[in-house]
Amino acid sequence: EDQVTQSPEALRLQEGESSSLNCSYTVSGLRGLFWYRQDPGKGPEFLFTLYSAGEEKEKERLKATLTKKESFLHITAPKPEDSATYLCAVKGGGNKLTFGTGTQLKVEL
Amino acid sequence: DTAVSQTPKYLVTQMGNDKSIKCEQNLGHDTMYWYKQDSKKFLKIMFSYNNKELIINETVPNRFSPKSPDKAHLNLHINSLELGDSAVYFCASSQDSSVRETQYFGPGTRLLVL
Numbered sequence: 324e325d326q327v328t329q330s331p332e333a334l335r336l337q338e339g340e341s342s343s344l345n346c347s348y349t350v351s352g353l354r355g356l357f358w359y360r361q362d363p364g365k366g367p368e369f370l371f372t373l374y375s376a377g378e379e380k381e382k383e384r385l386k387a388t389l390t391k392k393e394s395f396l397h398i399t400a401p402k403p404e405d406s407a408t409y410l411c412a413v414k415g416g417g418n419k420l421t422f423g424t425g426t427q428l429k430v431e432l
Numbered sequence: 433d434t435a436v437s438q439t440p441k442y443l444v445t446q447m448g449n450d451k452s453i454k455c456e457q458n459l460g461h462d463t464m465y466w467y468k469q470d471s472k473k474f475l476k477i478m479f480s481y482n483n484k485e486l487i488i489n490e491t492v493p494n495r496f497s498p499k500s501p502d503k504a505h506l507n508l509h510i511n512s513l514e515l516g517d518s519a520v521y522f523c524a525s526s527q528d529s530s531v532r533e534t535q536y537f538g539p540g541t542r543l544l545v546l
Contacts, residue, residue, distance in 0.1 A: 355532055366436070366522050366537035367475070374532070408473065419488055420535060422475040 325350045325415045327423035335429045336401055344396040344426045346411030356394050357420065358387050359410040367410055370396075401430045435459050436538035438523050444544045445513055453508045453541045455523030463487075464506040465524040465535060466498060475522070481506055482529040513545045 326349045336342055348356065355374050359367035371380045373389040380387050384405065386397040396409055408425040415421070436457045445451055457464060465488075466478040480488035481500040495511045506523060520540045526533040 357534070359537075361473075364540075366524075366539050369534050369536060372532070372534060410475065412475075418529065419477050419480070419490075424472060424474050 325413055325417070325421040327411055327413055327421055329409075329411050329423035329426050331426060332424070333427040333429070335431065336398075338402055338430055338432050339400045341397070341399045341401070343398070344409055344411075344428070346394040346396070346423055347392060348394070348411075348413045350413045350415040350421070352416040354414045354416070354418070356389055357412045357414070358394070358396055359412065361408045361410055361425065370409075398428070401428075403430050403432060406430045436523055436525055436536055438521075438538040438541050440541060441539065442542050442544075444546065446546055447513055447515060449513050450509070450511045451513060451543070452510070453521055453523075453543075455506045455508070455538060457504055457523075457525040457536075457538075459525055459527075459536065461525040461527050461536075462503055463526045463529045463533070464500065464503075465526075466506065466508050467522040467524060467537075469520040469522060469540070471519070479506075479508075480529070487529055510543075515545050518543055518545045 328347045330345045358370040361367045371387040376391045388395045408427045410425045412420040412422040439454045463482045465480045469475045479498045484500045497509045500506045523538040524535040526535045
């Protein structure tokens, strides 16, 4: 069965303090790794999809990378508005998304 | 314009009642999903429909019955509600059911069973 583990569970950063979130996965035949952002009281918002090891994608202050066992979401010079829960999910041969429990990020002034 | 919408946003009800949650998407997508997010924020798929046909049916009590009247709508009916059904239920949609398609989520329905 596909499994996703995210770390840390929670992360507190000062504004401008760069860091990385980790997503480790076990999947039978990775078809895609997805990153979502979820704000309190809202649904997950799509950020990135990565399909193969070595692939990288960027959007504003976020950069996602992928290896054969894990993915990182790098946050460069974060701002308070980047505060949210970041969810990682994988899609394997079963064609269903398996989510991790997320990393709750808080960026303070 | 809301891409994936759900009603109601909040639902508070007594144990044993029957309730329905509705979902609509205006993205022209063929595939729709229901997810359950528990108190620990773990998001788990329940069902998926492609062109009104059930394609994913996870281990969910048969008190939960999805219905898709057309491609743009997927409703979830829950019979004999139990305390453990309290959670946030999210609807999602994707262009089709192929493995590379991105899923887009609705705002969620917060169900509290008393």
